[in-house]
Amino acid sequence: xxxxxxxxxxxxxxxxxxxxxxxxxxxxxxxxxxxxxxxxxxxxxxxxxxxxxxxxxxxxxxxxxxxxxxxxxxxxxxxxxxxxxxxxxxxxxxxxxxxxxxxxxxxxxxxxxxxxxxxxxxxxxxxxxxxxxxxxxxxxxxxxxxxxxxxxxxxxxxxxxxxxxxxxxxxxxxxxxxxxxxxxxxxxxxxxxxxxxxxxxxxxxxxxxxx
Numbered sequence: 001x002x003x004x005x006x007x008x009x010x011x012x013x014x015x016x017x018x019x020x021x022x023x024x025x026x027x028x029x030x031x032x033x034x035x036x037x038x039x040x041x042x043x044x045x046x047x048x049x050x051x052x053x054x055x056x057x058x059x060x061x062x063x064x065x066x067x068x069x070x071x072x073x074x075x076x077x078x079x080x081x082x083x084x085x086x087x088x089x090x091x092x093x094x095x096x097x098x099x100x101x102x103x104x105x106x107x108x109x110x111x112x113x114x115x116x117x118x119x120x121x122x123x124x125x126x127x128x129x130x131x132x133x134x135x136x137x138x139x140x141x142x143x144x145x146x147x148x149x150x151x152x153x154x155x156x157x158x159x160x161x162x163x164x165x166x167x168x169x170x171x172x173x174x175x176x177x178x179x180x181x182x183x184x185x186x187x188x189x190x191x192x193x194x195x196x197x198x199x200x201x202x203x204x205x206x207x208x209x210x211x
Contacts, residue, residue, distance in 0.1 A: 002094075004028035006085040018076065021085035026071060029089050030064040059136050064089075067097045102137045109133045109153060110144050119164040119195055121204040127161050168205060169194040 006024030008017050070093040076085040109130035116123035116130075134142055134153055142153040173190035193202040 001088040001090055002029045002032045004032075004087045004089075006087070008083045010080065010082055012083070017078075017083045018085070021076065021083050022073065022087065025085050025087040026064060026068070029071070029087065030060050033060055033064070033094075059139065062136055063094075063098055066101055067094045070094065070097065098137075102142070105133045105137055106142050106144060106153060109157070110146075113146070113157065113160060116160055116164065119167040119205070120202055121206070123164055124161065127157055127164075130157050167196045168202065169196045170207070 004025035005028055006021035006026075008021045008024065012020070014020050067089060071087050071089050074086040074088055076083070112126040112130035112133070116126045131154070134157075138154060143150050144153050144156070145151075146156055171192045171194060173192065191207065193205045193207070194200070195202055
């Protein structure tokens with residue numbers, strides 16, 4: 001078990017001293033839980049421009065919240081000076097819950113990936129959802145079977161996104177666009193967006209142009 005203690009001094013100006021002490025005890029439990037900060041975890045976190053320590057704490061807090069129903073209140077005492085609460089969380093139940101959530105996230109992400117077949121907006125949104133589903137569990141690599149091969153799930157999402165991006169071909173309606181022709185209000189030029197593989201036009205692909 002992990003044990004946590006919450007102590008709220010009096011006088012107390014909040015609305016629920018028991019809940020405040022309980023939250024302190026949960027934070028105490030969370031501070032004792034470690035995650036596996038491996039090289040892949042560091043690389044992914046840095047790619048996202050997150051702070052490793054802050055993101056590690058964020059993951060831990062989210063995981064403890066996932067196991068909130070498994071936290072047991074062992075005892076609490078209310079005296080003149082403070083309100084004290086003692087709680088514990090079973091390590092076995094915690095890891096069992098995280099493994100279930102991790103497996104659900106893996107299956108959810110794989111479902112999104114299987115729906116990302118074409119270089120359109122829906123596919124890129126599905127890949128983003130797949131990535132967001134597994135980010136809380138990236139401290140340990142997640143492997144899935146894809147096209148009869150075992151793949152690292154996060155790397156697979158990245159690879160599919162890169163592959164779909166490379167299929168997008170931008171063709172300006174005019175071969176040469178002069179800057180001076182764009183001066184003035186409501187001046188525009190047309191770009192056709194094509195799938196290189198099928199040679200079919202693509203719709204709803206956001207494009208940012210900088211002049």
